[in-house]
Amino acid sequence: MIDILTKNLPILVVLCPLITSLFVVLIPNIFFSWILTTLSTFITFLFSILLYQEIQIQSHISYALGKWMPPIGIEYIIDKVAIIPIIIISGISFFATIFAYKIMPEEIEKKSISKVYSLWLLAIAGLLGLVTTGDAFNLFVFLEISSLASVALVAMGAQKDKQALVAAYNYLIIGAVGATLYVIGVGLLYGITGTLNMEDLTNRISDLNNNKALIAGFGFMIIGIMVKAAVFPLHIWLPRAYAYAPSAVSVLLAATATKASLYILARILFSVFENSEDLINNTLLYVILPLSIIAMFAGTIMAIYEKDIKRLLAHSSVAQIGYITLAFAIGTKASIAAGFIHMFNHAIIKGGLFIAITSLGFFIQKRITINNLSGLGRVMPITFFCFVICSLSLAGLPLTAGFISKLYLIKATISSDAIWIAILILISSALSVVYLWKMVEVMWMREGRKIVIKENPAIYISLIIITFFNIYFGFDASLVVNGSFEAAEKLIGDLK
């Protein structure tokens, strides 16, 4: 029994939320549909932890779907790289589900809640499928599953603010164009290699140096994924989608959605195309590096001038994605590891910040702006405290998770003799203190209206746990750091 379970773990991680999403939609009761969702995400989380332990033993699991042997059949690959986004996605989605219990009925009418949970699980399944699959076309399917489900989730925000519809529409159109571009790329590669299996692709590409169709296919794939990963300037869908989605959905999307695509980006760059070095080096140096640097500053500066808090955090996400892609762009083992470290840490930081802000804004009817946060820090001390910790973590204060990622990022840049990039990173992170402090100051300094708000444990329990992670991984980062270094080593080998 246990043996069967361990053998089938790679598919179970995806199947668990996928199948429960079908059942959740049938349950009319809010509470029971939430229980089922929580259970499902919890089991998924458990599976991914089991998978993590399994990975420590055998370091590479290949799962042939339906016993069709790769490269003909669809293969699911889990290795030390893939396990990082799997843990992030399943873990955060579990905590976001706990958080959703109280906040969801506030923003969405009762009869559609079970449908929302169904979409919620579908989105999670899509994201998990995205990172486990080893088949280029199957990846497209999961890309669409996750993005269609997220679009529908974002559109659910329309009951609070009709702009959610436009945000969802833009997300849909841009996402669909991105996914289609990716499919064109896959098609071109299939045309010249005759395979869709990623590992097989790697081998067959090595004979095709400088083939024009290969370069075109690579370009299409990268652009498509960059749209999904919200790499500047293809991020325009992101701020609106995060801002107008229902609170719980913002939390889920902000912490997980782009991480999966960033992982795919890393895998395409360093694993699938590892044999076309010139192509990759040029892409990293002339495309991703400049874009990341611009993203770091553009995102931060937009955030400084933004007054809508959820949008502000979304802009800050754009900047943080810039750090991750910058780390990939430097392309050494240390820097790719730093990218993965930040991917993990950013998930817990942004998850925490969005939970904190939405629960601070729980009592605000429509839009959480900087002005109506006045004095809330004194009214809701627990939430405020967690918000401050997560902000400090984002700013990179020592003893928080954010510091660890910044430290390794700086070390990686300096050891590849790019001290100017290190300084740019730090300037942008110092600028990020400006917008974070702006919020803290308003909440702490300004007199708000005299109201009494009782903080609800059902809301802040997941916030406290995520905040605890932010501190814990600042003190004991060896798990994340070692995992990321192993991942980087797996991706680019010992060559560099």
Added chain:
Amino acid sequence: MITIENFILITILSPLIVCVLTPFISNSTILRDFLGPIGGVISSWGAFNIMSSALNNQNINLEIVKIAEGISIGFEVTPLGAIFGLVASFLWIFAAIYSVGYMRGNKEKNQTRFYAFYAIAVHAALCIAYAGDLLTLFIFYEVLTFSTYPLVTHKQNEMAQKAGRLYMSILVGSSVILLLPAIVWVWVATGSLEMSQNGVLDGKIDVAYAPLLLAMFVFGIGKAALMPIHKWLPAAMVAPTPVSALLHAVAVVKAGVFTMLIILTNVFGIDFLAKTGASEWLIWLASLTLLATSIIAIFKDDLKARLAYSTISQLSYITLGGALATSMATQGAALHIITHAAGKITLFFVAGALYVGAKITKISDLNGHGKSASLIFLAFFIGSLSIIGVPPMAGSWSKFFLMLGAADSGYLVVIGVFCVSTILNAFYLMEIPARAFFFKKEREVSVKIPKLILIPTLITSFLTILLFFCIEPFQNLTSMMVGKI
């Protein structure tokens, strides 16, 4: 028998425990208020023991947390650290008593929060003192900045908000943008975050880059308040006076110059600096800061602002001493950390006492108050003499060593700078007792100074005299620091 490792823990943890306990016992005012002084006594007891073992040349090392491969939070006692740790923990006793008097006398709001953050700031300063590697140093440097923010903005009004913004942006900005990459640079160059007594950079870094790296450190350590990043210190004076006294005359700024000295001696190494001349530009910058801020201080009518500029100028003595890169000058700089701390905390205590007793903040309002508050002005007078450097006050020792060091290094101009600055010091500090004792009273204001304020002030002023006679152990430590013993 308590081991030295445990003494380190006792010293650094007792403020932390005070901080944690304070909110829980906030119902009982007396218990809460005297938790600070008790913590101070325990903490400085530990610090005394650490110092005596440092005098016996014991090697003390303590790793607390291992964050990841190659990075950990660890503590190690260096001679300079032993001195700074003792200064910070010992003066905390008096500052804690004083702050009780001040907060009560002024009827300030949110006292519990104040005491909690006050203790955590002391904790951070002590952790800096005993930091075992560069990362630990940086971590607690940042903790100190963030923990003092609620203290600086204690009044929670528009002005405090503005000052807090300036305070944070300069201190956090400089440390994150410059200090962190500088530390990582050292890490990459030498392969570890360790420091050692003779410096770690010799032969590990291109000599042409040494001034650049030094500049990143110097401007990254915003707490040392060198021009042009000194603006935060006058801004921080909106804080309640106990904060200005302990933190912005002792803990925070001394943490800055302490970091500066540690970087100059234990990362670069005096020999390396002297050999390459990497710190030559720093001598001129420090001299400029020293003179310019003394001159600015003369024109400040606000008592705390004048003291703030005086502090900046005195901090530059220490930086200058390190930059001269001779063993004498470095010793002088290290001694100046203690002597200036005792003197300056007295002066700030007096400023706070006048505010509590008579709501006086301007120097021009002081005329003729000497009779009604003679003791407090006497304390101010003694403290001033120490800062000017008149024997038998402690300040004379450090100035003496600094002068010797300047002569050693061959920068004779620097001796001139010291002389001019001493005259300026005398000019702007002596005005205050002079006005109090010799000018005619303009307004009738009763000056009532609470005992809890008066006593710590008198004790610290007495300390400046005492230190003159008991400088020997400290001097031994500083000579150990420069490798003489």
Added chain:
Amino acid sequence: MISSTIGIWNYWIVFCLMMIGLFLVIGRKNFLKKIVGLTIFQTSVFLLYITFGKIKGGTPPILNESIDSIYSNPLPHVLILTAIVVGVATTALGLSLVLKINSEYGSIEEDDISAQDLVDYHDDIETGKSVDLKFKQ
């Protein structure tokens, strides 16, 4: 040269459709027309895949006696079946969003809608219309 250029005419068609579709998505301000563009864009990709699979003179890929018979690659067809399903789902979701937008805003022109949104945003931020808290115990 000419024969090779014209010989791959089906690729020309694919790229013409692709560009037409992309232009409609980017250039049109009408939400419905954007979806039309998106559908054309996706259809061009379907054709691209089918073209890869086709071999001149190839038979359907059905097992028969003669081993050396040339047959077309069946895999692209299967892939495109999946892609069509995805495309239909996208279109359906897009159209339902357009319907909703029309009923909420009374228009599906991007300019109208962003003008309304801007007013809304300005109201919220500057005048603090939404500052009112809903109280709950």
